[in-house]
Amino acid sequence: xxxxxxxxxxxxxxxxxxxxxxxxxxxxxxxxxxxxxxxxxxxxxxxxxxxxxxxxxxxxxxxxxxxxxxxxxxxxxxxxxxxxxxxxxxxxxxxxxxxxxxxxxxxxxxxxxxxxxxxxxxxxxxxxxxxxxxxxxxxxxxxxxxxxxxxxxxxxxxxxxxxxxxxxxxxxxxxxxxxxxxxxxxxxxxxxxxxxxxxxxxxxxxxxxxxxxxxxxxxxxxxxxxxxxxxxxxxxxxxxxxxxxxxxxxxxxxxxxxxxxxxxxxxxxxxxxxxxxxxxxxxxxxxxxxxxxxxxxxxxxxxxxxxxxxxxxxxxxxxxxxxxxxxxxxxxxxxxxxxxxxxxxxxxxxxxxxxxxxxxxxxxxxxxxxxxxxxxxxxxxxxxxxxxxxxxxxxxxxxxxxxxxxxxxxxxxxxxxxxxxxxxxxxxxxxxxxxxxxxxxxxxxxxxxxxxxxxxxxxxxxxxxxxx
Amino acid sequence: xxxxxxxxxxxxxxxxxxxxxxxxxxxxxxxxxxxxxxxxxxxxxxxxxxxxxxxxxxxxxxxxxxxxxxxxxxxxxxxxxxxxxxxxxxxxxxxxxxxxxxxxxxxxxxxxxxxxxxxxxxxxxxxxxxxxxxxxxxxxxxxxxxxxxxxxxxxxxxxxxxxxxxxxxxxxxxxxxxxxxxxxxxxxxxxxxxxxxxxxxxxxxxxxxxxxxxxxxxxxxxxxxxxxxxxxxxxxxxxxxxxxxxxxxxxxxxxxxxxxxxxxxxxxxx
Numbered sequence: 001x002x003x004x005x006x007x008x009x010x011x012x013x014x015x016x017x018x019x020x021x022x023x024x025x026x027x028x029x030x031x032x033x034x035x036x037x038x039x040x041x042x043x044x045x046x047x048x049x050x051x052x053x054x055x056x057x058x059x060x061x062x063x064x065x066x067x068x069x070x071x072x073x074x075x076x077x078x079x080x081x082x083x084x085x086x087x088x089x090x091x092x093x094x095x096x097x098x099x100x101x102x103x104x105x106x107x108x109x110x111x112x113x114x115x116x117x118x119x120x121x122x123x124x125x126x127x128x129x130x131x132x133x134x135x136x137x138x139x140x141x142x143x144x145x146x147x148x149x150x151x152x153x154x155x156x157x158x159x160x161x162x163x164x165x166x167x168x169x170x171x172x173x174x175x176x177x178x179x180x181x182x183x184x185x186x187x188x189x190x191x192x193x194x195x196x197x198x199x200x201x202x203x204x205x206x207x208x209x210x211x212x213x214x215x216x217x218x219x220x221x222x223x224x225x226x227x228x229x230x231x232x233x234x235x236x237x238x239x240x241x242x243x244x245x246x247x248x249x250x251x252x253x254x255x256x257x258x259x260x261x262x263x264x265x266x267x268x269x270x271x272x273x274x275x276x277x278x279x280x281x282x283x284x285x286x287x288x289x290x291x292x293x294x295x296x297x298x299x300x301x302x303x304x305x306x307x308x309x310x311x312x313x314x315x316x317x318x319x320x321x322x323x324x325x326x327x328x329x330x331x332x333x334x335x336x337x338x339x340x341x342x343x344x345x346x347x348x349x350x351x352x353x354x355x356x357x358x359x360x361x362x363x364x365x366x367x368x369x370x371x372x373x374x375x376x377x378x379x380x381x382x383x384x385x386x387x388x389x390x391x392x393x394x395x396x397x398x399x400x401x402x403x404x405x406x407x408x409x410x411x412x413x414x415x416x417x418x419x420x421x422x423x424x425x426x427x428x429x430x431x432x433x434x435x436x437x438x439x440x441x442x443x444x445x446x447x448x449x450x451x452x453x454x455x456x457x458x459x460x461x462x463x464x465x466x467x468x
Numbered sequence: 469x470x471x472x473x474x475x476x477x478x479x480x481x482x483x484x485x486x487x488x489x490x491x492x493x494x495x496x497x498x499x500x501x502x503x504x505x506x507x508x509x510x511x512x513x514x515x516x517x518x519x520x521x522x523x524x525x526x527x528x529x530x531x532x533x534x535x536x537x538x539x540x541x542x543x544x545x546x547x548x549x550x551x552x553x554x555x556x557x558x559x560x561x562x563x564x565x566x567x568x569x570x571x572x573x574x575x576x577x578x579x580x581x582x583x584x585x586x587x588x589x590x591x592x593x594x595x596x597x598x599x600x601x602x603x604x605x606x607x608x609x610x611x612x613x614x615x616x617x618x619x620x621x622x623x624x625x626x627x628x629x630x631x632x633x634x635x636x637x638x639x640x641x642x643x644x645x646x647x648x649x650x651x652x653x654x655x656x657x658x659x660x661x662x663x664x665x666x667x668x669x670x671x672x673x674x675x676x677x678x679x680x681x682x683x684x685x686x687x688x689x690x691x692x693x694x695x696x697x698x699x700x701x702x703x704x705x706x707x708x709x710x711x712x713x714x715x716x717x718x719x720x721x722x723x724x725x726x727x728x729x730x731x732x733x734x735x736x737x738x
Contacts, residue, residue: 051590051673051674088483089479089480089481089483090480094474094476094588095588095589095590095672095673096564096589097557097560097561097564097588099561099564099565100486100487100561101486120567120568121564121566121567121568121569122569122590123568123569252480253480253481253482253483254481255481256477256480256481257477257481257482259477259481260477260478260480260481401474452475452477455474455475456474456475458474459473459474459475462472462474463471
């Protein structure tokens, strides 16, 4: 298909001088699709839309690709030792494998170079406007979108361009979620969120309390065990700490052998408990609390070292924090400890500050939109969110298929409108569907999906869209 | 063709074991923005078959040209138990390591490997040269022409092709003997796959596909060329008088020039 302009900056003096509701000029970009963000999900959106014949303008607030995985970016949550927690086959884009020479669990620097090579290989950079942030996305008639941008940091004039469709891929691991604690303001020690933790040198020789047992919290606790003079690790509940290797193979690959056979959840849970008993053993012996749930009911934690360091005395497991005193922290069981540094590895919340929350059915503005397949918005057939998922494996594969589905939906809108209309009604019916077994209710699990359940749902959606 | 498959449980849980690969290349002196070509030799052949003439010729016309030896072939790591999936993995790995989106060119059974690789890598285009897609008819033809070389392969032994199958009579004896002497063998399981391989999944990214061969090929009958080409919505380009190994036959320049001309004209391949 032909697009009016494949290259070139959206130009306010463009051919059709429209004006938006505020009376400002809008340049019409025809069939072009706007992608917000050039991280993992944004890059695969550009590639797949281009592959399906669409023109793409991508806006990226930073000056490089890679989003969260680019440690130079001020919104990047990675720290020096970040490694993948899903092995290569689950992590790579399904049509651009990571090199055979890389380890099972690549380092974040390798992940960034993977995205840079992906961008160069498919010539994506010429479609990305770096150093440009999106400040407003507004629906206009005909299911089109007015996207207003300006230079990152608020310099320069605002420009508005009209697009046929929008893919939101702004990431959801950059806006820290900080729990409230009584007395935190009076605490005299250093307090940081994991997002500002970059290097173990920040902990060296200090007494450190790490709050939160996500994968980040566990990683930081392990680093503190090696660097700090003392480390406490506070968790809300007991968790299952899965090793990264089982039977000499990456644990997720072993797990998927069962998934491929469609072994029922209960049986898999039983097998998993049994495997963990053989490999990790009884955690309460180490002073860790007994998990109050079965495996697969919380986001999986893949960390072989945590239990090891607990056993070596490097990490002291402690319960939830009750309140802060100026020079001490009171725990839920009444004990008091005296850390110098407190690291909150308490996660992130998604934010879509450029979009009216009601578009998403998130009228409370809490950052939890109501979507189908975590991607499609009822009533807005030309809007998709990419990568708003917390999978039990790698994310990039899932983003890839989300954007393939969206590209094919846009193609169907042109070639087979009746199919696209049927898709839209399915979006309305099924918005809010979950793709995991029962999980503990927590904002941590808002976007939790099981990769097999989720991808089967995407496969069905694709078949329904294109099947005979 | 079968449907796009998202669930790949077996590939996730049992990824192909890496193997050291030989990649030969010829790079033009001036970067002209042309897509790189990746040549995939058929069973028994190594990257050397393309290094003889085609790599250099493609580079002289401005196309960066690479040839990979599938595992167990040429200078790559020995792999007696290699499968078709492992071969496709090798091709996708090399393609993804190239600086830009590549055109895959498969010869003989290498064309079948390319067809499978296309389902795992969005190539800019694909060329199937004298494609061996397997089947009982192919086996029958091979048994008729070369029973002694073919029969052992049915029972897992090596497939021994002779010079009458591979080259036209124009090729000087000495050269033909030299090439036949360099032939290796494919893995037993991959050989068997020729008799009952599951059909390749649809290509991702809808690349343009060119099929070419010779009506006088003694391995691939002309009817096969037509059938394969029809599958990709085109007709085969024919080079009468040439043998199966078009890239080393006397008139090797004609098919490679046709491929490069096609790439220059094909809009989707830019």
